[in-house]
Amino acid sequence: MNTPVPVGPVPTPESGVEPGRGRVRFVLARLRLMWRSFRNGWGIFMDSRIGMLSLFTIIAFALMAAAHPILMAFVWDPATYDPVTGYSFDQVEQPAPPSWKHPLGTDPLGRDVLSQLLYSTRSEFVLGITAALVTVGIATFVGAVAAYYGRLLDAFFMRLADLIIALPAISLLIVLSALFHLNLFYLALIIGVLGGFGGTAIILKSQALSIKVKPFIEAARVAGGGHFHIIFVHIIPHLLPLALLYMMFTVTSAIFAEAVLSFLGLLDIRMSWGIMIHTANTGGYLLGGTRYWWLIVPAGASITLLCSAFYLAGRALDEVVNPRLRRRND
Amino acid sequence: MESASNTPETPDTRAAGSNASDGEPLVAVHGLTKLFPVDGGPFRKPSSFIHAVDDVSFQLGHGESLGLVGESGCGKTTVGKLLVKLFEPSGGEILFRFTDAPAVSSAEAPWDAAAIRGRLLRSFRRRVQMIFQDPYESMNPRRTIYDIISEPLSVQGMGDVQYRVDRVLEILTLVGLTPAGAFLFRHPHELSGGQRQRVAIARALVIRPSFVVADEPTSMLDVSSRAGVMSLMQNLATEMGVAYLYVTHDLAVARYMCNRIAVMYLGKVVELAETEELLRNPLHPYTKALLSAVPVVDPGRRRLAPDIRGDLATPIDPPSRCRFYERCPAATEHCLNHPHPPMEEKSPGHFVACYEV
Structure with a gap:
């Protein structure tokens, strides 16, 4: 009855199985699989016109951000064009309207608006992406852990999330920036933490709950997998697509929050789109209507465009992640 | 036993040592009870319970297969899950006597399921496996067939990658998924129902357990693939000396698969x-x-x-x-x-x- 089928070599720690070959073949096969699923998702994303449009917008802004250091190094004279300390001496009065030398004019302090705009783009990206990564990192972990362990841990994190949602975010940020010197990095961190322990955690937890009750989790337990294995191998990979989506939305809210705080003059930042509008406002030019449009429109339009581009890219990604939203074209 | 001294424990070394006498039953269940609270909450004691399993006793010998038959909701799946320690019993005891297992305290003492924890639980998972009812939901759709079948090996740290690949290829061939190499990097959704259930069987058997709880492994399959899967499970059982607890509502299946049948009604x-x-x-x-x-x-x-x-x-x-x-x-x-x-x-x-x- 109990005769075993003799099969395979018995491995001992020092048995002569080459460790390299199998692993390389494995990694290659896995990369091929990942490439295939990426191509599938990309195909769906490409079908979405809004998704492509927003992707191009984001790329355009990324190019703008990359252009600034190049222009400063090779084309623009730092004394005139530095976004913070520059001064355009050849203008009779500041702010000067757009001209060949200053395509978007100068601000009330004689600085080039285009240079400010390009310079700020980079910090907006850094801010948005840092905040998004922090949010998603925290929210994925909190969501998975709260859903998996349930009970007290779940209750704690969900009440914390309720608390954070109940607090008005912008007002809280205003108070925090009054108490501390907030630079770009701390702002990103705070926005990330608020988002990560707040609403995003609830959404990812609800997704994790629907994964946790799947029979393959029980199968993993029977196979001998511990809590760590189940959370990281079986639950979190199922949360990542949704997490990516919420990353996009967080970028939007981070850029928006920064613009508001800068406009109120509460941030310790060299230059940003919000500060550009803030400068126009403190000089009294915001009330001048359309006469001084170049002080407001470039920064305002950039905030609007980049925020909506990230948001719409998120919606298009939603379709990739969530098959139920897909239109059937076959 | 001596082989547990310093060589790493693998299915092969364990199987080689399994020549002990089979006088004692592999699984002995006494007065097993499982109650699920119906109401109650964090601050309130539950007042009524679902008596899913109520004072159930049976024994199962080495290499034997026992059918657990009953209608939906009679608690047969709960018994299965209690035996693989997916649930903790509310009462009664489950004793395991593995011929090959390193003894817990003395060589003759059986393993009390309630005391299996930590390192012992890992050892337990190497000897007791489960085949799940639903071949569609019981596999992580994001993982490949190789990942799924090698999971028991990899989470228990058995062998290196090459060893696991060999084992997976071998078990895939045994369950009739050939050429085995072509299945390694497929995803579950690329397989048919019958093929998936074969994968589920392969996952349960790759670690060469002594005891497998099969929870209606054929109920989700159409009739044409059912017979194939059943005879496969029987062949593997005799070849590997696996004992089955076969949970089913189908008397014909139980008759085909089992030495003995237990009929359950309301727990x-x-x-x-x-x-x-x-x-x-x-x-x-x-x-x-x-x-x-x-x-x-x-x-x-x-x-x-x-x-x-x-x-x-x-x-x-x-x-x-x-x-x-x-x-x-x-x-x-x-x-x-x-x-x-x-x-x-x-x-x-x-x-x-x-x-x-």
């Missing part, structure tokens, strides 16, 4: 006997009704309607009398006024829980 085992004995000579009224419901391929034969009234009673806080009382054609005053009848051996190896037999 209680009501009859337990050798397969042929049970089918030829059913004693409990419920077993008789179950058997009379099996279709017979004979258009000329008139079948008597089973003499059973009503519907399945609720398992929530049932009265202490015989569970089958409301529906039983043979019920008497005695049944009403006495607790649920104990299991009695009517003929050798044939146990029935009924006062009127």
Whole structure:
């Protein structure tokens, strides 16, 4: 009855199985699989016109951000064009309207608006992406852990999330920036933490709950997998697509929050789109209507465009992640 | 045992040592009970319970297969999950005697399921596996067939990658998925139902367990692939010396697969006997009704309607009398006024829980 089928070599720690070959073949096969699923998702994303449009917008802004250091190094004279300390001496009065030398004019302090705009783009990206990564990192972990362990841990994190949602975010940020010197990095961190322990955690937890009750989790337990294995191998990979989506939305809210705080003059930042509008406002030019449009429109339009581009890219990604939203074209 | 000293424990080394005598049963279940609270919350004690499994006892020998038969909701799957420690029992005990296992305290002592924790739990998982009912939901759709089958090996740190690949290829061939190499990097959704259930069987057997709980492994398959999967499981059982607990609602499947059959009704085992004995000579009224419901391929034969009234009673806080009382054609005053009848051996190896037999 109990005769075993003799099969395979018995491995001992020092048995002569080459460790390299199998692993390389494995990694290659896995990369091929990942490439295939990426191509599938990309195909769906490409079908979405809004998704492509927003992707191009984001790329355009990324190019703008990359252009600034190049222009400063090779084309623009730092004394005139530095976004913070520059001064355009050849203008009779500041702010000067757009001209060949200053395509978007100068601000009330004689600085080039285009240079400010390009310079700020980079910090907006850094801010948005840092905040998004922090949010998603925290929210994925909190969501998975709260859903998996349930009970007290779940209750704690969900009440914390309720608390954070109940607090008005912008007002809280205003108070925090009054108490501390907030630079770009701390702002990103705070926005990330608020988002990560707040609403995003609830959404990812609800997704994790629907994964946790799947029979393959029980199968993993029977196979001998511990809590760590189940959370990281079986639950979190199922949360990542949704997490990516919420990353996009967080970028939007981070850029928006920064613009508001800068406009109120509460941030310790060299230059940003919000500060550009803030400068126009403190000089009294915001009330001048359309006469001084170049002080407001470039920064305002950039905030609007980049925020909506990230948001719409998120919606298009939603379709990739969530098959139920897909239109059937076959 | 000596082999547990310094060589890493692998299915091969364990299987090689499994020549001990099989006098004791592999699994012995005594008075197993599982209650699920119906109400209650974090601050309130639950007042009523679903008696999913209520005072169930049976034994299962090495290499034997026992069928657990009953209608939906009678607690048969719960018994299976208790045996693989997916649930903790509310009462009773489960004892395992693995011929090959390093002894817990003394060489003769069985493993008490309630005491299996930590390192022992890992050892336990190497010997007891489960095949799940639903081959669609019981596999992580994001993982490849290789990931799924090698999971028991990899989470237990058995062998290196090359070793695991060899094992997976070998078990894939054994369960009839050939060429095995072509399946390694497929995803579950690329396979048919029958193929997936073969993968599920491969996952349970890749670690060479002594005992497998099979939870209706063929119920989600269409009839054409059912027979193939059943004979595969039987072949593997005899080849590897695996003992099965076969949870099913299908008497025909149980008859084909099992040495003995236990019939469950509302959390209680009501009859337990050798397969042929049970089918030829059913004693409990419920077993008789179950058997009379099996279709017979004979258009000329008139079948008597089973003499059973009503519907399945609720398992929530049932009265202490015989569970089958409301529906039983043979019920008497005695049944009403006495607790649920104990299991009695009517003929050798044939146990029935009924006062009127």
